[in-house]
Amino acid sequence: MSYVITAPCIGEKFGECVEVCPVDCILEGDEMFFIDPDLCIDCGACQAVCPVEAIYHEEDLLPEDEKYFDKAKEFFAAAE
Template identity: 50%
Template sequence: MTYVIAQPCVDVKDKACLDECPVDCIYEGPRKLYINPDECVDCGACEPVCPVEAIFYEDSLPDEWAGYLTAERDVFAVIGTPGGASAAGPLAEDHPIVGGEPVPVG
């Protein structure tokens, strides 16, 4: 099991969760943050600090955002387990699910 960052993070990326993560498993994409499921230790430190309530334990992820679990798994299936977000740097692109979200106007 792992934590998942869902739709409310898209185009917000507050990053308060980055400071709380003790294992540096939260990676930054162009429009959203992603939790590496292989690096996450399920501590839950990220969840309460998210100002938009975008972080959910996998079993608590609302049905309408179920695709975000797939998105996070897919992203890291491609790039693997770099061993920490700060050393890896930002992701080059977002998962297509995130890319398909409307871009805010204004």
């Protein structure tokens, strides 16, 4: 399981989540930040510091937010 960054992050450049991630699985994309679902260790540190409350555990995503999990997977697949 993984945490997922959702719509409230679009256009934001805060990055607190990047600073606290112990495994460096969060990267900045063109419009928002993404969490690598293969590297995320489910620690929740990122969720605790998100100033726009955009980070949710994969299991807690609303149906309309599931596309952000897919976007994260696509982002990291393209980065390989």
